[in-house]
Amino acid sequence: MTTDLTDIQNIGPATAQSLIAAGIPDAETLRRRGAHEAYRALLLAGERPHFIGYYVLQMALQGRPWNDCRGEEKAALRVKFDALVAETRITTPTGIEAALREIGLVVSQSPSRS
Template sequence: MTGAPVSSLRNLGPAMDATCARAGIHSAEELREIGADAAYARLLATGTKPHFIGYYVLHMALQGRPWNDCKGEEKKALRARFDALKAASTQDGTGRIEQALNEIGTGLRR
């Protein structure tokens, strides 16, 4: 896929390019199209450790806002959404794919 790299978005750097690529997100345009919540769910599913700051930085990046612009009620609302995404994608710190592999005995954790 061609297009501007994910790191072309404000607040996001080369590490996010690699993290998004592992989740099948290869451009800033694709990230915008998917949206922050769906993209973060994909990051979690591919092994990214949940981190609230990373989640809201992604939201701010897609809005073109400084990462530290998230405050007050907006931050509280994002925290609730983050907690829901985290709960939906993990039970023991692994992603759903890892959980399924572990259940059938072919995963990394046995």
């Protein structure tokens, strides 16, 4: 039996739609992947990074109100969020580079090693 994403506190229809588009179709899949990897999927699917969305997802999977994230916990999540955004920017082309790759004018290159 699958559970709708909106059955999880803090996840509304728009977030659920974004998660589904990112390959997370139900609450069980979201719980299994965890908030961090689910947010990675959102970024790789083209969602713009937003720290509040990241920590709301963290709070949702803990069954806590979205605005319950404070102090040291919030600061630690910010570090994880910033690292995730940096990782996905390296692997996911954006802007003109993404458009050029999509039409085949730019070929992906492996990062060079020094």
